[in-house]
Amino acid sequence: MAVFENFKHQTIILFASIAIALAIATLGILSIDAWATTRVASVAVIMLAIAFMVEVGVPKKRQTSLMDTHLSELTGESRFQDIVEEAPDPILMLDSRGYLSFINKTAEAAFGYRRKELLGKHFAELGVFSANSLPKAMKEFTLLMSGNPSSNYSADFVRKDRSGFGAEVSHKPIIIGGKFEGIEIIVHYSEEKKKA
Secondary structure, eight states: OHHHHHHHHHHHHHHHHHHHHHHHHHHTSSOOOHHHHHHHHHHHHHHHHHHHHHHHOOOSSOOOOOOHHHHHHHHHHHHHHHHHHTOSSOEEEEETTSBEEEEOHHHHHHHTOOHHHHTTSBGGGSSOBOTTTHHHHHHHHHHHHTTOOOOOEEEEEEOTTSOEEEEEEEEEEEEETTEEEEEEEEEEOOHHHHHO
């Protein structure tokens, strides 16, 4: 629980810091371009949504109960699910063994695969990491799984149509009740690389 509390606090501090930076940029005190502002905002929203999903949990199926208490709970959860689903960056989640358990719409578009083609497959067998980048991805997964710190890295990816693109990969362990449950992965790439 202490690790989770630390994660929640770090996420809140990160989100608040980004909000302050955006406010300063808006006031013109800090000069950053529109692309950087958008990127910072998207990372803040994604991190907040992931922190919420870790705390509340993501239901496998939505309940159709008409009871007011259930409806209000579902409304809050679905808002954050929608945020992650519509995020501007590809987001993937792996379970504790490395099998893909979630992929958002942006990831589907970036890689050219439909969800059902990838869900349930081990990340090493997805075919989205280039041959040169797969060993690095496996090393990072192993580090995170064993509780060691891991850093962002650049990777080359391969789309279903065999075209490629490069991106920065950030990832965080999903810890629930002090236990490693998986990894969330965010693939950051620019508009120019998306078109390549």
